[in-house]
Amino acid sequence: MNGWSEGISRAIDYMEEHLTEDLDIQTIAGEACVSGFYFQKIFCALCGFTVGEYIRNRRLTLAAQELSSGKARVLDVALKYGYDSPDSFARAFTRFHGVSPSAAREKGSQLRSFAPLKIKLTLEGGTMLEYRITEKAQFTVMGLTRQFNMDTSYQEIPRFWSEHMKSEQGAVVCGMYGICLGGNGKLFNYMIADNYLPWNEVPPHCETRVIPAGTWAVFPCRGPLPQTLQDVNTQIWSEWLPACKAYRLAGNYNIEMYGPPAEKLEDTYSEIWIPIEKV
Template structure:
């Protein structure tokens, strides 16, 4: 297995690392699972692990853990003579009520109903990561060296489990509020990761002689090497399609670079009247192996 080196992460064999992380979850499913400990098994940072996992598996890491726990809890309720509260505590729920609500949403029946013979229950099997080659696809990209630069923007904290739904709302609120007159939204930047929580900035290049308005912040993007992926077409589909290819196709096959810092950038060109003419880019920091 490859290991962390000089703050970056080797990409060779990281698919095996993701599977190691899933195995770790399964082995410790009734314990207090920490995203940093899970990611450490995958040989990538918690920031990148959560992004890669969501793209490859179609669910967030939090959803996966919850689905597996509720599957195993139902199996125990259906075959063992144990109290619901004991099963709830075993699988990380602080009260029978919170367990019952989550259980009913997942299985469509209450925990007590699951103890009865013939109850219909859902099962979410452990994931096994497998990449299949189904013919060549073209993914355009370029490697670029960039000096450090400073951005100014509106910052908000997000949880990785809900960010895909909440960040578009953040953009809509920003554009409708008229604050796009202060920051038009040249960049969307993920950075300052703390476990599942990260800062997302709607930002522009900072002009040093301009005053920083109340509620806005500046951030320095370090100098370094970036791999830049262009996206053509209507948003958010074009961005999401390229993002999926980055994590599921480009990264597994990269042998010259490792992932760099725990941040990534979306660059947006001025919007056009025809959505299909929209252009944007995804920037991922990398380091030479």
């Protein structure tokens, strides 16, 4: 992944230069030479917040600076920073700053500032991350798919799992896999799935997907879920991929594989599969 930090830095600079315009995730990701799907995963793992949250917080910061000068009208500032109406702008502004846009124009108003990101090279890593590179043949999965927004997926996907396991479908699809299927923007599909057995009928509300043959980086995760899985995921995007010189990302999807239930939480086993190809 040569030029990793430079690519992320270019993407951040692009966002900063176009905060008053419509920002498209594919264009932003193009600055980092990855797909929009992967850029959003990488950005969130590295920064701890989503691309959408970063853009929104930066816009509201700049909007407050303009209003506090006392010269700009609330309506003009709202339109400048992408809000369709003064009401929607006022709600977002008040949630972020704790005061209304009109109050921000008064002297002495206490406002919040969200600084632009800057890439700094620091000495990190030095930790062990177990993985293996393996070739997998094409296989087919069957399961239930739901669409999610990248900005809220960390909260919504666990609810999807909880609802599924309590439903009748939970007895049909056990959930061997959790599969992220990349979309063209903020939206992507997530599938709770098992291996497809062609001699069985596909149950109602379920579908099949073909996962193509290819090379995968497989990362074992041992310990309680979801914390262990999230910790390994962060290491993959923030340490392993930036340091990887022999492979680059391939495909617009990745897979979580869940082992059978363990008697003790610390014995729980799962894996993260990332599709890759040689540079």
